[in-house]
Amino acid sequence: AEFRDAGDEEFWERVEEILISSDVGVNTTAKLVAELEQEALEKNITSSDQLRKLMIEHAARMLEGPVELDISRKPTVVLMVGVNGTGKTTTIGKLVNYLPGEVMLAAGDTFRAAAIEQLQTWGERTGAPVVARQRGADAAAVAHEAVEAAQQQNADVLLVDTAGRLHTKINLMAELEKVRRVIERRIPDAPHEVLMTVDATTGQNGLRQVKMFAESVGVTGIILTKLDGTAKGGIALAIANETGIPIKMISVGEKVGDLHPFDAREFAEALFG
Amino acid sequence: TLGERLNTALDGVRGSGNLTEDQVKKVTREIRLALLEADVNYGVVKEFVSNVRERATGAEVSKALSPGQQVVKIVDEELANLMGGTAHKLTFASRPPTVVMLAGLNGHGKTTTAGKLALFVRKLGKSPYLIACDTYRPAAIDQLQQIGRELNVPVYTEGTEPTPEDIAERGLKAARDGGYDFVIVDTAGRQVLDADMMEELKRVRGRIKPHSVMLVLDVVTGQNAVEVAQAFQEYADFDGMVLTKLDGDARGGAALSVVKVTGRPVRFASEGEKMSEFDYFYPDRMAGRILG
Numbered sequence: 001a002e003f004r005d006a007g008d009e010e011f012w013e014r015v016e017e018i019l020i021s022s023d024v025g026v027n028t029t030a031k032l033v034a035e036l037e038q039e040a041l042e043k044n045i046t047s048s049d050q051l052r053k054l055m056i057e058h059a060a061r062m063l064e065g066p067v068e069l070d071i072s073r074k075p076t077v078v079l080m081v082g083v084n085g086t087g088k089t090t091t092i093g094k095l096v097n098y099l100p101g102e103v104m105l106a107a108g109d110t111f112r113a114a115a116i117e118q119l120q121t122w123g124e125r126t127g128a129p130v131v132a133r134q135r136g137a138d139a140a141a142v143a144h145e146a147v148e149a150a151q152q153q154n155a156d157v158l159l160v161d162t163a164g165r166l167h168t169k170i171n172l173m174a175e176l177e178k179v180r181r182v183i184e185r186r187i188p189d190a191p192h193e194v195l196m197t198v199d200a201t202t203g204q205n206g207l208r209q210v211k212m213f214a215e216s217v218g219v220t221g222i223i224l225t226k227l228d229g230t231a232k233g234g235i236a237l238a239i240a241n242e243t244g245i246p247i248k249m250i251s252v253g254e255k256v257g258d259l260h261p262f263d264a265r266e267f268a269e270a271l272f273g
Numbered sequence: 274t275l276g277e278r279l280n281t282a283l284d285g286v287r288g289s290g291n292l293t294e295d296q297v298k299k300v301t302r303e304i305r306l307a308l309l310e311a312d313v314n315y316g317v318v319k320e321f322v323s324n325v326r327e328r329a330t331g332a333e334v335s336k337a338l339s340p341g342q343q344v345v346k347i348v349d350e351e352l353a354n355l356m357g358g359t360a361h362k363l364t365f366a367s368r369p370p371t372v373v374m375l376a377g378l379n380g381h382g383k384t385t386t387a388g389k390l391a392l393f394v395r396k397l398g399k400s401p402y403l404i405a406c407d408t409y410r411p412a413a414i415d416q417l418q419q420i421g422r423e424l425n426v427p428v429y430t431e432g433t434e435p436t437p438e439d440i441a442e443r444g445l446k447a448a449r450d451g452g453y454d455f456v457i458v459d460t461a462g463r464q465v466l467d468a469d470m471m472e473e474l475k476r477v478r479g480r481i482k483p484h485s486v487m488l489v490l491d492v493v494t495g496q497n498a499v500e501v502a503q504a505f506q507e508y509a510d511f512d513g514m515v516l517t518k519l520d521g522d523a524r525g526g527a528a529l530s531v532v533k534v535t536g537r538p539v540r541f542a543s544e545g546e547k548m549s550e551f552d553y554f555y556p557d558r559m560a561g562r563i564l565g
């Protein structure tokens with residue numbers, strides 16, 4: 001039976017428009033629509049209300065993944081990575097508040113103007129000690145010093161900030177790999193988490209960003225930021241669909257409390273809200 | 274590339290007669306996909322494709338170009354028309370100082386752009402002056418001051434206590450008194466759904482009546498670029514854009530969408546983190562990038 005008869009064409013166009021306008025992208029949209037059509041056919045579902053519920057179900061399923069941060073080691077080392085301006089430093093500040101135990105920070109962005117001062121401000125606000133050197137210092141050296149300090153001071157978690165960088169810059173990606181290696185050398189299975197911030201307003205390039213960063217330093221979780229804006233963050237679906245890297249947290253503002261564990265169902269519902 | 278995809282879609286068509294309706298359907302599908310993958314706004318794509326369809330339907334299949342090449346030529350022309358032909362060079366206020374206010378979403382590159390623009394105009398013989406109106410972000414003022422020191426451009430600041438509009442107004446007076454002729458006002462990043470922040474932007478603009486307001490937009494911005502731009506147009510009436518992080522590999526469909534919907538041009542391109550990586554934006558370079 002041809003499910004998509006003329007009367008339903010509008011419904012499917014609308015579904016496609018919602019998904020694409022939310023930055024889900026052409027490929028993942030096609031996959032979701034095909035899955036939905038298939039299931040609707042099998043279960044003989046025709047009401048657009050039921051179809052909408054089914055769509056949310058499929059989207060939620062695609063997004064579902066482990067959201068916990070593994071903070072079982074002492075110290076747990078978390079490396080924060082991502083493209084310029086996506087919210088790394090701010091997210092670190094919020095994580096101090098969010099995580100249990102003693103949290104320490106490493107000012108690993110030794111490049112950008114006032115990057116160290118920005119992190120130090122967050123350190124003061126949240127009471128987290130910050131390991132820092134002067135601007136222009138070697139990022140890997142700061143990371144090394146910070147891991148050492150975290151061990152010596154018995155910190156529970158060490159959050160390592162890094163400079164923003166474009167995945168197209170081979171030398172900068174190499175620098176990030178070096179930072180990771182230096183941490184690894186100090187603590188064999190560290191970094192225990194490599195969290196990547198992705199701006200919710202990012203279009204299809206977000207998928208490329210995640211793939212390149214994952215290839216370079218391995219990404220254990222995505223933090224979708226700036227969801228308090230107009231963007232729906234549909235790129236998260238494309239990321240989940242094509243990389244399988246879990247979305248672990250969402251950031252919904254600039255204040256310290258604006259960081260929450262990712263809820264796949266809530267996110268899917270908001271997408272079709 | 275789009276050309277390759279179109280040639281595949283039109284495989285077998287040779288130089289005789291016109292493009293059939295079925296062939297046009299095939300090519301418009303490819304064009305639509307290419308533009309959506311490039312982050313061009315859904316609504317803008319719809320309109321664009323229908324324009325191309327109109328031109329392509331019944332188009333005489335040329336003996337010189339393959340049908341695919343012909344359609345690419347139509348698409349290139351339509352894109353060029355949309356982006357606006359030539360670079361929009363800076364204009365200066367008839368009575369100095371020229372005041373430029375920068376606005377935009379969080380993290381898109383305003384503060385960095387402020388420095389770049391200062392360096393750019395100094396090379397044009399102006400004496401730039403920076404005003405730090407971001408009273409929210411930790412170390413934002415510090416950031417602009419470090420940039421100012423690096424470039425040897427003065428930075429006006431009153432810290433984070435006064436309102437941005439008061440700082441802007443007094444900073445402008447200080448610039449005038451100091452004989453500076455090009456003032457750049459850096460503002461805090463903000464989301465368009467934050468009514469208070471959008472109202473604040475309107476107030477800052479009202480207080481200093483800038484010669485130009487520029488929307489600083491990250492080239493990776495996706496489908497919501499239009500909604501964002503329209504809001505900034507309503508509250509800040511920007512007359513041009515700075516497209517940032519062009520040194521990445523984002524296709525940049527957001528730029529096309531915003532130009533089409535707001536009628537405002539992209540004036541500048543930021544192509545790196547260094548202060549020197551900044552120039553006028555040349556629209557014709559964008560078409561190829563968007564088509565991929």
Ligand SMILES: Nc1nc2c(ncn2[C@@H]2O[C@H](COP(=O)(O)OP(=O)(O)OP(=O)(O)O)[C@@H](O)[C@H]2O)c(=O)[nH]1
Nearest residue numbers: 084085086087088089090164226251252253379380
């Ligand atoms: N509205 C909103 N703004 C955010 C959010 N997360 C971060 N920001 C803002 O985004 C801007 C950039 O944040 P940063 O933390 O400096 O980003 P970054 O990735 O460390 O930037 P670089 O180090 O320069 O690459 C700042 O204005 C933050 O306040 C969010 O969830 N919502």
Ligand SMILES: Nc1nc2c(ncn2[C@@H]2O[C@H](COP(=O)(O)OP(=O)(O)OP(=O)(O)O)[C@@H](O)[C@H]2O)c(=O)[nH]1
Nearest residue numbers: 084085379380381382383384385462518543544545
């Ligand atoms: N690669 C690259 N990075 C850029 C470019 N422009 C700015 N950046 C980087 O993007 C990040 C954010 O830049 P900012 O100037 O702090 O952005 P902003 O809009 O002032 O941020 P908020 O004030 O927090 O809204 C920094 O890491 C900059 O170095 C560019 O053209 N290319």
Ligand SMILES: [Mg+2]
Nearest residue numbers: 088089109115
């Ligand atoms: Mg940072």
Ligand SMILES: [Mg+2]
Nearest residue numbers: 383384407413
């Ligand atoms: Mg700024």
